[in-house]
Amino acid sequence: MFRHRKALALSCLGALLATACSSPPTSGADQAATGPNGEVELPDCPLDALAGAPKPVEVTLWHGLGGSPKETLETMADRFNASQDDVHVTVASEGSSHQEVLRKYESTAAADPSQLPDLVLLEDTHLRLMVDGGRVLPAQACMEADDYDLTNLLPAVRSTFSVNDVLYPAFTAVSTPILYYNKSHWARAGLDPEDPPGTLEELYQAARALKDAGVSERPLSLKLDEWFFTTWLSGVGVEMVNNGNGRDAPPTEATFDTPEAHELLEFLQRMNDEGLLNVFARTEGNIDHYLALAQQQSSMLIETSTASSTIADFLGGTLSADEVGEFDPSAVDLSNLVPGAAPFPGIEAPGQVFPSGAAFFILNTSPPEEQAAAWEFMKFMLQPENGQDWHLNAGYLPAVKAVQDQPDVQAFWENDVGGLLVHSAVEQLDDADPDHPRPLMGAYPDFADQIQQAMETVLLDGGDIDQALATAQANVTEALQRYEGSG
């Protein structure tokens, strides 16, 4: 018996060692974009390589989209392929979330970088990680080489996706959080349906009125997402991490344990204690916060602007854009749900947001002609008449200003319920402050986890705010230093 046990232990040890040794080393590839003094040296975008290459040049694109964004991307690639003969784009779904694609990207990069695609769609939260990995060809290099005017892009989008003033991704899938609300409930509670709350204080007043009028049980439906927390705090200038929110240099310390963060959590806790908040944990595939609105337990929902088409289909039911837009309480059956949308209610003012979302990165691990071909596809997507599909069908906000002037887009905002809803997000993005972009850090996933945990501790478990914030801050600092140490 003893002999067997020892043998078993030995075999486990051996097997574990074998795995540990064969796991891929973390790559410390060269920094392509920054020089020794931190000044910017753009690498070459090999535009000329396309001319001499045998046609068509194959471009592979990895993404983790689902539903209509996936279908839109495939349609756009098909249109691009049909529009010319030099480049052929293959769109490959590599999972159902950006995290899954990132995992695959990283393990492929470690095993054999030549198997990486030419383009990869990842989130803005992965920006630092991608740049530090040194496998991204900054889109700015191609834009400058091809005389594409960078100022076509909205300033807030440009600042969000830039590191050291270099824009990395070319085309982006941008969204911002907005407030969806049920206009019928407003009318039934005696509130003005065209005057949604603009600040947290107004949000509280509205929730109180809705609850007192007995219109909804828990007026605000809120998913506990780090994104909202960071958006609220960034709106009033709180830096979540040091070194200029990670924008001036890689951050070494978390700095979000501030009076503003305390006040925000206290505010949410008070709403929760008074029964004004319908709290949902953020888990994959969870749609309960939508259902709370659909079943009219809640009157408001803070969610991404990309959800506008879902809300329109799901909650608007058979309503027309006229009924939803110019709300006339006497003409509509008030037991129905009539969705409306408003800018994100900030701590001080409405619409204090930063753009966020996914972005297409051109990879420098491909042969030059494929890099140039990938840029060709990006350039196609950046043209307003092509990029508008991204807004109309996939629900992402127009990052290129000129998309807003397209007649189809104008009509969409007028005549489509989803278009009506998303319009407030578009305006909010136009006015977003480019000086307050999302914090930038390599350890963003850890940061997001910790913030989310702090929110859950306070709002779901009734934990202490001071302790939750202090723990989260300490853990994020540790994660930041671990990331820097490993790089």
Place this chain on the structure above:
Amino acid sequence: MAIDARPDEPVGPAQPTAPAPAAEAESAAALGEVTLSGAALGVGPRAAAVTVGRSPLRRTVGMIGQYAVLVALAVVVLAPIALVLIQALSSPIRYIAAGLPLHPVGIDWKDRTWWSGGAASVILRSLVILVALVWLQLRVAGGRIWELSRFRERPVLALAVAAGWVAVVLTTNPIFAALADGSSNAPALVLVAVLVVGATQLIGFQAGARSWWAALILAALAGVGLVAVVVICFGAAVWTDAWTRADLGPAMVQSLILTILITAAQLVTATLAAYAFTFLRFPLKGLLFAFFLGTLLLPLEVTLLANEYTVRQLGWTDTYQGLVAPFAASAFGTFLVRQGFRGVPPEIRDAAQLDGYGHLSFLWRFAIPLTRPVIASFTVIAALAAWNQYLWPRAIIDQASHETAQIRLRTLVSTEVAQSNQAIAAALIVAVPVVLLLIAFQRQIIRGLTAGAVKG
């Protein structure tokens, strides 16, 4: 919030499936038996008068208790299946608007007849119905589905099958039309169909069942089951919508090939390795076996990165060898089959050796046949695991043309709230082969589970 029960994870063996007519019919038959015995209670006192031992009253109460428990269990088992089916059939928007009722709402019906959809589809549909009818008739007559010779002995059974098929075809066509038009006489048509189909089945059942009322109840259940399966599986649009949207056809073929390759490889390696570990003598046998078992402690998640690294460097992405290689051998299978082989009496081994059997012929002629239940169980386990794989194919498949069914399912389960019922429908479709496999191996598995329970 029942709508949230969307199958995010690969479908497990316990995943119920609606489109499998056999499973449906079986549960109907099981219910039928319960009902039959419940009906028997009606004649209880007189029949019980001749029984010896416990008092008739206590016996009756005991039986009622037993059947109450059985019915409760049946409800517990079937309710989740019913809920999943409701979720798959209902368009979520209308389902929620209706307040999450216990019946499907807003079903999208196809405008079809029995004959639409091309020859292959008609033949397939007819085959499914014929197999279900043959199974029902032979089962009630006390036979098994492959004992087709019974039809020669009792031509009335064949008549029932033929009449049943004709009845299904003729009576469901107007139902399809009525449902597609949203006409209000669909329930009446369904009732007519149930009665007609039930009547055709009664022809065969009255010859095979124990009594006339048993035949009547079975016929009614068969009518309800068959018509329900035909209307729901062939009439609702959600199945074809899910099938085309996820492009499940090629993906399921891909999964099937993968499953067959992995199962075959694991069977060969596990049997041979188990043979060596049981019957051969070689140095360090115990240590090697412990090493073998040690790999059980390393789940796929631990070895994923390392294996992916290796396979990518070999350039085996998007290939079958890349998909199969890491799973060609199974420590669990080796262990299981070895335990089975250890049950083979050494006398047989000695006798075989004296008769001049070599290793391979002993393995093939004695060891494997004697441990068939164990090997069958392992086959099912290996096939299930291979079919339900997600993590590894996802890591190693880059091109859409090589995606397995589970990967396609994953892409359906996304943020598309308005079509979430298609994801459930697709999951049910992908679960069909699993259920068929379980039905096919059911007897072997049960024999494997109870092997050794009674010492002979």
